[in-house]
Amino acid sequence: xxxxxxxxxxxxxxxxxxxxxxxxxxxxxxxxxxxxxxxxxxxxxxxxxxxxxxxxxxxxxxxxxxxxxxxxxxxxxxxxxxxxxxxxxxxxxxxxxxxxxxxxxxxxxxxxxxxxxxxxxxxxxxxxxxxxxxxxxxxxxxxxxxxxxxxxxxxxxxxxxxxxxxxxxxxxxxxxxxxxxxxxxxxxxxxxxxxxxxxxxxxxxxxxxxxxxxxxxxxxxxxxxxxxxxxxxxxxxxxxxxxxxxxxxxxxxxxxxxxxxx
Ligand SMILES: O=C(O)CCC(=O)C(=O)O
Ligand SMILES: [Fe+2]
Numbered sequence: 001x002x003x004x005x006x007x008x009x010x011x012x013x014x015x016x017x018x019x020x021x022x023x024x025x026x027x028x029x030x031x032x033x034x035x036x037x038x039x040x041x042x043x044x045x046x047x048x049x050x051x052x053x054x055x056x057x058x059x060x061x062x063x064x065x066x067x068x069x070x071x072x073x074x075x076x077x078x079x080x081x082x083x084x085x086x087x088x089x090x091x092x093x094x095x096x097x098x099x100x101x102x103x104x105x106x107x108x109x110x111x112x113x114x115x116x117x118x119x120x121x122x123x124x125x126x127x128x129x130x131x132x133x134x135x136x137x138x139x140x141x142x143x144x145x146x147x148x149x150x151x152x153x154x155x156x157x158x159x160x161x162x163x164x165x166x167x168x169x170x171x172x173x174x175x176x177x178x179x180x181x182x183x184x185x186x187x188x189x190x191x192x193x194x195x196x197x198x199x200x201x202x203x204x205x206x207x208x209x210x211x212x213x214x215x216x217x218x219x220x221x222x223x224x225x226x227x228x229x230x231x232x233x234x235x236x237x238x239x240x241x242x243x244x245x246x247x248x249x250x251x252x253x254x255x256x257x258x259x260x261x262x
Contacts, residue, residue, distance in 0.1 A: 002040045002102045005112070006211075009035055012115040021119045021215075029174050029217040030206050031119065036213035037159055041102045045161050048101050049092060049137045049235065056090035056139055057259040063087075066148050066193055066222060080194040085147025085224075090139035093132035093258050103135050107239055116241070119215065120155055125241035130248030132258045133240050137161075140168055140234035146225040148197060150177065151218030157239040158214045165230025171203045172216075172223035179219050196222050 010033065011017055025031040063084040065071060071082045097103055106112055113125055128134045140146075142164075173196050177189040195201045208214050216223070228234045251261040 002044050003038045004041050004102045004106050006035055006038050012111055018118045025119060025215055029221050031215040032208045033213040035211050037211045039211065042161050042211045044102055046235065048098055052092055052096065053090060053139055055096060056092050058090040060088050061086055066150060068149055068152060080190040083197055087146045088144040089146065092137040094134040095131040097135050097137060103237060107135050116157060122243055125243060126245040128240055128242060128248055129246045132254055133249055136238045138236045138238060140228040142230060143227050145227040148222055148224045150222055154217060154219050156216045156218055159212060159237050160208055160210050161237060162210055162232065162235040164228035164232050164234040167227050167229040168234040169226045170206045171226060172206060172221050173201055173203055174221045176222045177220050
């Protein structure tokens, strides 16, 4: 069996360490733990997933607005609410990740869930009650990118498995909006969104390497992944959890995100 979390480097039950992580995430909206997962895990995931790249569901050249919503026909096409960006990626869904994969062990692990809960300040988190959402493996081939957006979920848990030769960088602008209404900044922040889209705002880069654990609060921080370059695909694992048990995607949402309804 493959070792998953690098326990020589990280004690996920250590209260002082957890407190540090909480603090970093609260202050920066992002936390990167270098080498959190073992090299063996990274190797096993690449061995499993790269030959399946042809089975991935590729959304090619999909355009969307920054808020990931339908457009407002009452606003102009070049209004920040309606401006379109392009996203392209391939995705292996949960049930396309073979059961012996160490990713399933991590995703189900009480230790990992407990650690995430404490760092994220949540009472509990639960695996998705459907066959597609829990563990996803994303591929970006040469030229593929994720356009600027805000996430719908309040937190994301990811780990890079393979970096492309160049590009594929995670750029963000923190706290552009306040979707939860607990700070004094307007919900849509059209002027700030426009400035980012126009390249008038300085962006930050979140740097991470294969095996690093990344927690990111993307609901209020605008972010994107720049186009990958070269023949080595960017490979990234996303672990998705719910704060309530028993939640799964509808058939129509499955169709949109995974290209199938079953
Ligand atoms: O690929 C990444 O590093 C981030 C992905 C992302 O932002 C998303 O899936 O919403
Ligand atoms: Fe995102």
